[in-house]
Amino acid sequence: MSSTQEQQDRRPDTRERLVRSTQELLWERGYVGTSPKAILERAEVGQGSMYHHFAGKSDLALAAIRRTAEGMRETAEQCLSGPGTAYDRVAAYLQRERRVLRGCPIGRMTQDRDVVKDPELRRPVDEMFRWLQSRITEVLAEGQRRGELAAGLDPAATAAAVAAVVQGGYVLARAADDTAPFDAAVQGLLTLLAAQATPGTTTANDR
Amino acid sequence: MSSTQEQQDRRPDTRERLVRSTQELLWERGYVGTSPKAILERAEVGQGSMYHHFAGKSDLALAAIRRTAEGMRETAEQCLSGPGTAYDRVAAYLQRERRVLRGCPIGRMTQDRDVVKDPELRRPVDEMFRWLQSRITEVLAEGQRRGELAAGLDPAATAAAVAAVVQGGYVLARAADDTAPFDAAVQGLLTLLAAQATPGTTTANDR
DNA sequence: GTCTATATCCAGATAGAC
DNA sequence: GTCTATCTGGATATAGAC
DSSP states (O other): OOHHHTTTTSSOHHHHHHHHHHHHHHHHHHTTTTTTTHHHHHHHHHHHHHHOOOHHHHHHHHHHHHHHHHHHHHHHHHHHTSSSSSHHHHHHHHHHHHGGGGGTGGGGGGHHHHHHSSHHHHHHHHHHHHHHHHHHHHHHHHHHHTTTTTTTHHHHHHHHHHHHHHHHHOOOOOOHHHSSSHHHHHHHHHHHHHHBBTSSSSOOOOO | OHHHOOOOOOOHHHHHHHHHHHHHHHHHHEEEEHHHHHHHHHTTTHHHHHHHHHHSHHHHHHHHHHHHHHHHHHHHHHHSSSSSHHHHHHHHHHHHHOOGGOOOGGGGGOOOHHHSHHHHHHHHHHHHHHHHHHHHHHHHHHHTTTBBBBTTTTHHHHHHHHHHHHHHHHHHHHHHHSSHHHHHHHHHHHHHTTTTTTTSSSOOOOO
């Protein structure tokens, strides 16, 4: 909450409204599909204000992507630092509530040429996924040290698979216009992971 | 090869050139990012020709997406119907040569609102991923019947995880502008899957 | 800080000549 | 079948008044 006005429970200031509108639109339509006009209409802000606060579309997108990445990081951290075994925490991350058919607001950016091509715009996306994978790696490695997970498991590779299953699950679900493939992919990975857990240390797999 | 001219090793006909250009552009820029003008310039074809052969952008995109989906299906089938155990065939699919940083030309379509929203455009994408998952399911189930894979494995869920790891691997790789996360995710999944294989039936895991 | 006016270029398509 | 001309609207930004 960077806005003083908002802390007083009033309408967020202009700059803040612009960032939030951009976050929403980037999620819904991607970078190419989001026009400055659409942003300022959703923010109920005039064109002059927009170009006063931001240099242009990419500048605004940068602020929005940073904000969204920060939010995702906090959400993931909550799951991964929760209670239970390493398996439980990874499962909590994989199974957390998601609006699957909307896709991942950060993952989506990687499909946008203008974002990936621009080092500044790509950076927050890169950092988010880098952090996520290393955080999951930590959780898995800790599980190994505690004897919850088989020593033969490669924490980093497994972490990459976990992150990939989520991102790929979104793709499969959107293709099918159905959340089922997402859930199936998550379940498939968790079942494989459960086989690496020392008996007695893992919450029973629901399936 | 639908074109007679092409079979005689000459310049593909106009219609064919348009479809191919559209395939390339959809892969590079997605649906929203691809303009009719860009298509006809790449195809070296006049605007009149384009609107003669196709009703418009979405009609052209439909032809291009169908063609690309068909190609992907053939490529996947080659890997999945190859020699070796079920594990080997799934590994062959996961590790086949890919231009990872370009992303998946079909998976990319799921990030495009105009495609997912339009039932006709979404259908070939949906069918491709549906086929892929059921084909991998078959391979895994066959492996179980042959005693190569543990009976406790859920073929459908595991197949969804396999497809998701590929699609998600693309996302992670593009975010990092580096193929390493893709390879790591694939390796992570394969290691987990190898643990489900009956000893002696699986090619040694390289790692 | 915010507004309106203006400008340039491109998207996406239609019309009708050849 | 292919070409050029033309059209409407939107993308993205700048200018300068208030």
